[in-house]
Every structure is written in structure tokens, then in C-alpha cells.
Amino acid sequence: MSSFTHLDDSNNPSMVDVGDKATTRRTARAQAIVVLGAAIMDKLEDNDIQTKKGPVFQTAILAGIMAAKQTSNLIPLCHPLALEKVGVDITVNTAREVVITCTARLTGKTGVEMEALTGASVAALTIYDMCKAFSHDIVIREVRLLEKTGGKSDYKKG
Numbered sequence: 197m198s199s200f201t202h203l204d205d206s207n208n209p210s211m212v213d214v215g216d217k218a219t220t221r222r223t224a225r226a227q228a229i230v231v232l233g234a235a236i237m238d239k240l241e242d243n244d245i246q247t248k249k250g251p252v253f254q255t256a257i258l259a260g261i262m263a264a265k266q267t268s269n270l271i272p273l274c275h276p277l278a279l280e281k282v283g284v285d286i287t288v289n290t291a292r293e294v295v296i297t298c299t300a301r302l303t304g305k306t307g308v309e310m311e312a313l314t315g316a317s318v319a320a321l322t323i324y325d326m327c328k329a330f331s332h333d334i335v336i337r338e339v340r341l342l343e344k345t346g347g348k349s350d351y352k353k354g
Contacts, residue, residue, distance in 0.1 A: 212306070220305075221301070222344070223300070223308065223343075224311065227316055229294065230296065231336075232331075233331055236330045236334070245326075252322075256296070256319040257286060257319065263319070264318075265279060267311045280302045282298065282301075286319070296316050298312045298313075312341070324336060
């Protein structure tokens with residue numbers, strides 16, 4: 197048997213069978229950082245950036261939530277999940293970087309890490325899309341899982 201959970205005994209891609217797993221409350225929190233640069237950040241007003249396309253952060257929040265709900269359509273071996281809560285928070289840190297945090301939660305047999313990571317990633321891509329008219333010197337970095345709870349083992353970034 198392969199040590200990769202998404203490969204079967206013949207090393208073919210396979211969706212993990214979660215049928216015998218316990219139903220538990222599961223949460224995951226993921227983060228992405230977007231570096232927009234001074235020219236764009238100077239447009240920050242009232243905790244958002246206004247563009248012809250609309251408010252950047254508010255639009256990115258909606259995009260992140262929508263993306264988390266569509267994760268199984270984007271990542272081939274993810275289970276479709278009945279998410280109970282998805283939240284996206286966008287802040288600007290002291291280095292003037294945009295910090296996106298996506299939290300996903302459900303009660304179920306499989307975790308929500310991919311949903312949280314997808315939400316944070318798509319929110320970051322939305323910010324890029326909405327700000328690229330100002331500059332293409334935008335960097336999306338540090339897309340990562342911050343914590344997960346409720347499965348076989350918990351994780352918290354140290």
C-alpha cells in the first residue's frame with residue numbers, strides 16, 4: 197500500500213474512503229500574503245482600495261468564500277463538503293502587506309484544509325486581478341495552513 201493517501205494499491209489516483217471515519221467538528225485556517233507595493237497601498241482608504249471594478253478587499257472576501265465552497269470542483273480528489281462556515285478576513289500588517297486569512301468549518305468525516313487554502317488563494321488572486329491595472333509588481337506569497345483541528349491529529353503552525 198502506498199504511503200500517499202490519494203493513491204490506491206496499484207498507485208493509481210483514488211479518492212480517500214472516509215466512510216469509516218468518525219464525524220467530528222473540523223476547522224482549518226489558512227493564510228496568503230499579497231505584497232502590492234507602495235503605489236497601490238497609497239490608494240488604501242477606509243480599509244479598502246477602490247477601483248473601477250469596485251472595492252478590492254470586499255470583492256476578494258466574496259471570491260474567497262465562493263472559492264472555498266467550490267474546492268471539490270477545482271481539486272480533483274477533494275470530497276464535496278457541506279461547509280457550515282467560511283470566513284475571509286483581510287488586514288494590512290505593519291509592513292503594509294495584505295494578509296488574508298480564510299477559516300473553514302464543518303462537522304464531518306474529512307478535513308477542510310483544502311477549502312481554507314483555496315479560499316485564501318482565490319482571495320489573493322482576486323486582489324491581484326483588481327489591482328493589476330495599477331501595477332504588475334504584485335507578489336502573492338506564503339499561502340499556507342495555519343492550523344487545523346478535529347481530525348486524526350491537530351496542527352498549529354509554530
